[in-house]
Amino acid sequence: MNAAATALLVLSLGSPLLRADHLALHNGDTLTGSIIGIGEGGRVSFDSPNAAAPLQLRGSALAAIDFQFTPPKNIPQSERIHLQNGDVLPGEILGLNKDSLDLRTWACGDLHIPRSVIASVNFGVAPHDLVFQGPQGAEGWSDNENWTFEEHALTASSRGTIARRKILPEQFILRFRLDWESNPNFKFYFCDDLLESSGDTDRYYFEINTGGLQLKRQAADSKRRWYSLYSSEEHRPDTFPDNGMEVELRVDRKHRLIYIYIDGEDEGHHHDPIGEIPTGSGIMLESMAGGDMKNIVSAIEIYNWDAISQIHRSEGHKNTDVDAVITTESERYEGIAEALVGTGADRVFLLKNAHSDNPMHIPFGALSVLYFRQAAVEAASTSEFSLNMAARGRLALNNPTLTTDSLTIEHPLLGQTTIRRDALMSMVANPPPASEPSE
Secondary structure (H helix, E strand, C coil), X not given: CCHHHHHHHHHHHCHHHHHCEEEEECCCCEEEEEEEEECHHHCEEEECCCCCCCEEECHHHEEEEECCCCCCCCCCCCEEEEECCCCEEEEEEEEECCCEEEEEECCCEEEEEEHHHEXXXXXXXXXXXXXXXXXXXXXXXXXXXXXXXXXXXXXXXCEEEEEECCCCCCEEEEEEEEXXXXXXXEEEEEEECCCCCCCCCCEXXXXXXXXXXXXXXXXXXXXXXXXXXXXXXXXXXHHCCCCEEEEEEEEECCCCEEEEEECCEXXXXXXXXXXXXXXXXXXXXXXXXXXXXXXXXXXXXXXECCCHHHHHHHHCXXXXXXXXXXXXXXXXXXXXXXXXECCHHHCEEEEECCCCCCCEEEEHHHEEEEECCCCCCCCCCCCCXXXXXXXXXXXXXXXXXXXXXXXXXXXXXXXXEEEEHHHEEEEEECCCCCCCCCC
16 A cells, blocks of 8 residues: 555544554555564564455565554653663662662563663653643633544644643643644644734744744744744654654753653753743644644643753763762762662662762662663664653564564563563664675
């Protein structure tokens, strides 16, 4: 099936197809339906509503999979483990000694991870207090112009706005999913009390159109109406094979910073250089669709956020020959991370440093970031795919085998790992390694 046929299929069957599995092939074709499984040799069995029997596709043809995914609730993810190859595992630490770390994950079960492959641990990542989740219907929304509620999503096929007042905390995380037909032309305003598309006010907006993505700061000072905080021409709509993206914005008004994540990938933090920080608490969606365009917004989530921990994670490991810990009070200590002892709220982290005969006792609840010394490890082999999982997890993988319940992979640092299927968000083929130049 080519891209044009897939687009017609989406239009004929409507928005529920946006919740199906999506495949992108290296030749540019895209498929929408259900993945039955991935078997030996990477062969994909795919059930397409356009085919009388399941399609059998070679693994070498596969460029990307966007899995049907519903964000899970109340999963253990209070800590986040960063491996030396850049992979990320959310979970809860069960134990730590001089050789290994024990992690309980929702996606992969209990893992026993050698310390030598871990770069750092972030604490207190979750849970955050959920302020809003929707849309569930029209209640609470105002000033609706040309938006409709369909399948727990807001949809607009023409120009129009819709707003929600007094919803944003001072420090917050804003997440949403945007899907589109044809091309998107869309703005998401936040920290906004004006809630009108025209007029001078202090607020931000995230924008996507055929030119790419932008984050802009609008100013009440008419001498400078807006300022671009972030711009990416690399993230044009045609670079998203499933015609959709996950957006996360972390807004730290105290320090004038906005952190951007697109489909789980960190797009950096961006400083607001203009005047007084916007204090508004409303959001507004603006569609500029026309012709055959359609903007579909779903999975809007707003959380209270402790932004201090994000700042600590940006500091990095200054002395990679030793372990280091940063506390929630911004204290930094270096030495040797010996163990985690105790149970429950009485757990204590033991850090041996050069200034004391006895290890320091740091309460587990006071930990913000733990950096492990960067010991030499065997270089990881090149991986075939990169996998995005629930709770912002990310893993490199080889030799995937998919069933109705789970995905089994070979991880370059962890070995064979099994991941529950409902934790899978997307899987993208990595480019092959560059060949050595011939002499």
